[in-house]
Amino acid sequence: MIRFEQVSKVYPDGTTAVDGLSFEVSEGELVTLVGPSGCGKTTTMMMVNRLIEPTSGRILVDGEDISAVDPVKLRRRIGYVIQQVGLFPHRTVLDNTATVPSLIGWKKAKARARAAELLDLVGLDPGTYGPRYPAQLSGGQRQRVGVARALAADPPVLLMDEPFGAVDPVVRERLQNEFLNLQATVRKTVLLVTHDIEEAVRMGDRIAVYGQGRIEQFDTPGAVLGAPATDYVAQFVGADRGLKRLSVTRIEAADLEQPPVARLDEPAGEATARLRAGNAGWAVVLGAAGDLHGWVSADALSTAGEQGTVGELARRMEAWVPLGAPLKQAFSEMLQHDAGWVAVVDGSRFAGVLTPAKLHEALRRSVDADARGVGRDEVDFDSVADA
Ligand code: ADP
Numbered sequence: 001m002i003r004f005e006q007v008s009k010v011y012p013d014g015t016t017a018v019d020g021l022s023f024e025v026s027e028g029e030l031v032t033l034v035g036p037s038g039c040g041k042t043t044t045m046m047m048v049n050r051l052i053e054p055t056s057g058r059i060l061v062d063g064e065d066i067s068a069v070d071p072v073k074l075r076r077r078i079g080y081v082i083q084q085v086g087l088f089p090h091r092t093v094l095d096n097t098a099t100v101p102s103l104i105g106w107k108k109a110k111a112r113a114r115a116a117e118l119l120d121l122v123g124l125d126p127g128t129y130g131p132r133y134p135a136q137l138s139g140g141q142r143q144r145v146g147v148a149r150a151l152a153a154d155p156p157v158l159l160m161d162e163p164f165g166a167v168d169p170v171v172r173e174r175l176q177n178e179f180l181n182l183q184a185t186v187r188k189t190v191l192l193v194t195h196d197i198e199e200a201v202r203m204g205d206r207i208a209v210y211g212q213g214r215i216e217q218f219d220t221p222g223a224v225l226g227a228p229a230t231d232y233v234a235q236f237v238g239a240d241r242g243l244k245r246l247s248v249t250r251i252e253a254a255d256l257e258q259p260p261v262a263r264l265d266e267p268a269g270e271a272t273a274r275l276r277a278g279n280a281g282w283a284v285v286l287g288a289a290g291d292l293h294g295w296v297s298a299d300a301l302s303t304a305g306e307q308g309t310v311g312e313l314a315r316r317m318e319a320w321v322p323l324g325a326p327l328k329q330a331f332s333e334m335l336q337h338d339a340g341w342v343a344v345v346d347g348s349r350f351a352g353v354l355t356p357a358k359l360h361e362a363l364r365r366s367v368d369a370d371a372r373g374v375g376r377d378e379v380d381f382d383s384v385a386d387a
């Protein structure tokens with residue numbers, strides 16, 4: 001969808017901002033450009049909507065060499081969100097959002113209806129916020145208006161330059177999540193610039209790590225964190241890249257252990273005998289449909305009288321996470337509940353438990369899988385352990 005072919009930009013004062021850049025962003029993909037200040041990220045982005053012209057090389061958008069496209073027409077197909085937002089201070093939020101549809105000649109009523117729809121989409125009630133002026137909004141709300149405005153004419157491509165840089169960390173994380181939810185619906189082709197590696201790995205389907213005017217590595221967040229291509233990338237992603245990987249590695253069924261289970265309506269005596277035979281200290285307690293109810297210890301079971309059922313002795317399950325959640329979420333649940341394991345559910349069905357050892361194994365397996373470009377289930381853990 002966006003393709004750079006050997007693109008360079010040398011500014012008139014001789015500064016080489018971008019040096020022989022080649023990469024491609026697929027349709028519907030979100031690529032983050034990350035690197036320290038001054039490495040050429042903004043220059044890269046502004047060449048896509050022709051606010052800056054390359055010195056050499058070609059840029060194609062949707063297969064078309066953009067040097068032959070009228071810049072004004074080009075920009076109608078490309079939404080642009082910047083950190084300073086750039087809202088018009090004397091226009092209402094609704095009119096700000098309707099800017100591009102109005103520019104391209106939509107009737108006023110239609111443009112405003114579209115603007116209201118977009119404000120709603122970014123979580124701002126159009127009745128409340130539409131009539132306000134930008135100064136009457138918080139930083140986070142202004143940023144949402146910026147996103148709504150960029151999407152108003154439904155462009156297939158979205159450029160975002162440090163879009164969440166001006167807000168505090170709590171609001172930033174909320175805006176990031178909101179945008180990811182939005183992106184899951186609108187599926188734009190997005191180039192997002194940031195200097196923050198955490199933001200880059202959280203947001204990007206793939207990330208481009210910039211050195212000076214060049215891409216040092218272009219890969220999935222997991223691969224960049226797990227197998228940095230150069231010393232520079234390793235240093236940039238940080239010594240805690242193993243920890244960062246916890247947020248981008250997801251729990252798979254193969255990572256789980258299957259502990260003993262007991263049924264809610266099962267006689268306690270039967271469950272006790274089974275646990276004893278298996279030398280187990282506890283069991284996961286499930287309802288009739290395999291739904292997760294809680295857990296029970298062998299000690300508690302052994303205190304039950306003749307008539308007792310497992311259900312009467314079961315404790316509520318406090319630490320649980322869905323299959324597919326990041327390993328970080330499971331780890332955080334374990335720490336929060338001071339638990340040695342966390343239950344994993346698939347919908348409402350119990351799928352197994354994740355233990356610290358299994359979590360560590362999953363992490364190492366995924367590093368190895370990324371390095372070899374194969375699925376995690378294709379990695380034999382013994383080979384990783386021996387390596
Ligand atoms: P980033 O967005 O990664 O911080 P930029 O693309 O803004 O980096 O800048 C890349 C390099 O180009 C920097 O060294 C910057 O000082 C330089 N630069 C940016 N704009 C100009 C300009 N108009 N004239 C000269 N040098 C520029």
Ligand code: MG
Pocket residue numbers: 041042043
């Ligand atoms: Mg910049």
